[in-house]
Amino acid sequence: MTELLEQYQHKLARMTLREKIGQMLLCGFHGTEAAGDVERLLRTYPVGGVIYFARNIESPEQVERLSAGLQGIAAKSGQLPLWISIDQEGGMVARITNGVTLMPGQMAIAAAGSNEKAYEAAYISGLELKSMGINMNFAPVLDINNNAANPVIGVRSFGESPQSVADYGVKTIAGLQGAGIAATAKHFPGHGDTDTDSHLDLPVIMHDRERVERVELVPFRAAIAEGVDAIMSAHIYFPALEPERLPVTLSHTVLSGLLRQELGYEGIIVTDCMEMNAIAVHYGTVEAAVMAVEAGADLVLISHTAKLQEAAFEALEAGVKNGRISEKRIDESVARLLMYKEKHGLLQINMHTDDEIVSGGSERSLSKVRNNQTSSNEQLERSSLQHQEVARYISERSxxxxxxxxxxxxxxxxxxxxxxxxxxxxxxxxxxxxxxxxxxxxxxxxxxxxxxxxxxxxxxxxxxxxxxxxxxxxxxxxxxxxxxxxxxxxxxxxxxxxxxxxxxxxxxxxxxxxxxxxxxxxxxxxxxxxxxxxxxxxxxxxxxxxxxxxxxxxxxxxxxx
Structure with missing residues (x-):
């Protein structure tokens, strides 16, 4: 981490505290146009990115315009290009369903029995997401569904075998990232053996550390070895991993200790949505956003409410100013986020020079984003029938x-x-x-x-x-x-x-x-x-x-x- 901080020190020094804190927030919004509340948010707060839900989707063409519009607002406001993220797992959990190749979900892919088709499905989905200006996908699900009563994972999982989930997960990560999309392995360290939906309450998993190592962590270790860009934390309490009653998202012991130090993960740690009841009811979304950063999260996801997004931003800024969070801790996450934005072509500027990171770079970066998007669209038009054939092949064999x-x-x-x-x-x-x-x-x-x-x-x-x-x-x-x-x-x-x-x-x-x-x-x-x-x-x-x-x-x- 010290080496990464040194590499980006000149850029971090040119960013204000508000600009750095903004990079650590990923926000949802209502509407299908780059206007209204989301425009006000982007002009007022230099947030790091947005997340799309079905409420933001009308058609692929509209999504492409929306993405370009949002990036344009960020550029004109002198901000860095945005992460534009989505939950496009395939099957029953997909935000874009019309005008794209909707791939079968993860359990169907595993039932079809081909790791190579898992790669193809992810690569195709990645190309199509990229053509709409999306650059981060919250997939694959690496939870091992070995609990028949699990109300929230189920067919979103590749199945009950740790090794099979690892194998299919690695292929999915490779496919998405091969298409230029930041893949996100979720929900660390595993949401598969719960009978509670963390959207509704705080699940507790009582397995001992040996069992967690032998089962839940297997696919995440494989994902880290594959070089997955991001890992999403679970709002679940593991007593064997955390001595205090804290969900993983808020646990320094798990995020900074287990994930960073023991497992050696150097990529982005993103939280699951902080408005889910497992967090909001027990800790409060705003306070939990600060706790998550203290624990080691790089990117805090607040999916729905503008007032909570703004309050979380202000709470993080206040936390640094009053000494609760060190600015070095903020810099660690921002340096990592800059590195991955550069990796995905969001920063055309050379991060190893003294070029301006915000004012001059954003317009040039936006141009590069648009060029990449045009190239993806041309490739997509040539391949759409082939994409559908892959989806049908998997579906029929599942x-x-x-x-x-x-x-x-x-x-x-x-x-x-x-x-x-x-x-x-x-x-x-x-x-x-x-x-x-x-x-x-x-x-x-x-x-x-x-x-x-x-x-x-x-x-x-x-x-x-x-x-x-x-x-x-x-x-x-x-x-x-x-x-x-x-x-x-x-x-x-x-x-x-x-x-x-x-x-x-x-x-x-x-x-x-x-x-x-x-x-x-x-x-x-x-x-x-x-x-x-x-x-x-x-x-x-x-x-x-x-x-x-x-x-x-x-x-x-x-x-x-």
Whole structure:
């Protein structure tokens, strides 16, 4: 760290304290244009970057304009180019879903069984993000999902095997960074074995240090060896790692001790959103922002509220002025952030000379960013069909036949009732999904005679009588039900409906359209397929497999025992 500080000392000396503190904040905003609140924020506070959510997205073309507009505001304000970040994991957690190649999610990729395709998927996603001016992706998820009751990770994980998660994670990091995107391994040191969503409360993991070393840390060690640009901290309390009741994000022992010193990580440490309840309720977002910097975080993420972003900025500045935080501690993070911005082409200036870091560099840097973006767009236009082929290849090979005790599959060309439980937001990590394609409509498109019914998870209980009546019709010879998190605490109505349908004596197949663990709540089901997600491509691949047009090629990345 001393060598890095010396390397950037001249640049740090030319930055004001406010400019340095700003580099350590990553802020979300509302709206789809570079105007209004976000423009005021960027002109008033020299923040290091922004994060996009679905609320900021209309189309790839609009995102490209938004990114260019935000970078333009920063440049005209004499500030450094911005990190423009996003959670584009693929599958069920993706902020941009239209006009891009939406890759299958991580568990589907692992089910498809190809590390090289994981690299291709990440590389393609990276190229497309870069074409829209995005330069940082909060992926991959390196949590090992070995807890069937985990409400927030699940299919976002590559599975339950530490080595498999490490292998797929390393390929994903290489693909994203090969495309020029800063990859972010999350959620350190592991969010896979919790039954609490940190968006809602503070999870506690009671495993001893030996177990954490043997399981949770395996993929993060691999990511560090791969040279991952950023690691995101988890809002989780590990008593074996931290003697005080502090989540990892606020723990100097874990961030500076374990991650920096023991594991030797030299990249960016970014916090998960500081407005999540695990932090906001127990510590307060603003105070926790200061605590996170004290602990060793380089980049503090505040995703939603402008007043909290501004208050955190002022609290950090006050913390330095009153001696709570040393300016050397700030300089350590800012030097690291400058180094990685330079790595990703955000600083055209030569950081090894005495050129101005803020006033002269930003306009030139913005020009370089635009040139890089134009090059990516040209490459994207040539490759879009090829990108879609990769996504389809992975999706088709991910669909997993877990059991068929009735020899029901492929489906017979007979009248079929298909009930799709629509995708539902179960955690803040999700975005609201529109059910544009149902399992029934996908089967119908491939030639099956279908009665297509869709119901939300919340309305299953109220609609069970109607659904049973439809299933009792003499013309219906087989039934397919697509479940959505039926194994969750709120999934009982789905399980009861399936039990009643089974009593009709007609062949019935269950397709898990998100969590493969639904089978644990439906042990008597004779025919069970795991699709891992309910995006349109997954629906189409599932329909083709159910009808025998493609083989069931997927392998479960988790145990259903």
């Amino acid at each position: 669909i997993t036949l877990v059991r068929d005790q009735l020899d029901m599959l492929p489906l017979k060309p007979e009248r079929t009732l298909v009930i799709t439980i629509a995708a539902s937001v179960t955690t803040i990590a999700d975005e609201q999904l529109s059910q544009a394609v149902t399992l029934g409509s996908a089967l119908a498109r491939h030639g099956l005679d279908v009665i297509d019914l869709t119901i939300t998870p919340e309305d299953v209980a109220l609609s069970s009588a109607r659904l049973l009546q439809a299933a009792e019709e003499e013309s219906i010879s087989q039934i397919v039900v697509g479940t959505y998190n039926a194994s969750s605490p709120s999934g009982d109505p789905q399980c009861r409906l399936i039990s009643w349908l089974q009593q009709l004596g007609k062949p019935l197949a269950v397709v898990a359209l998100r969590s493969p663990y639904d089978l644990l709540a439906l042990p008597d089901v004779k025919v069970y397929v795991a699709a891992y997600e309910s995006r349109p491509l997954a629906m189409d691949s599932t329909a083709r497999a159910l009808m025998g047009h493609i083989p069931f090629a997927g392998k479960l990345p988790v145990s259903l025992i």
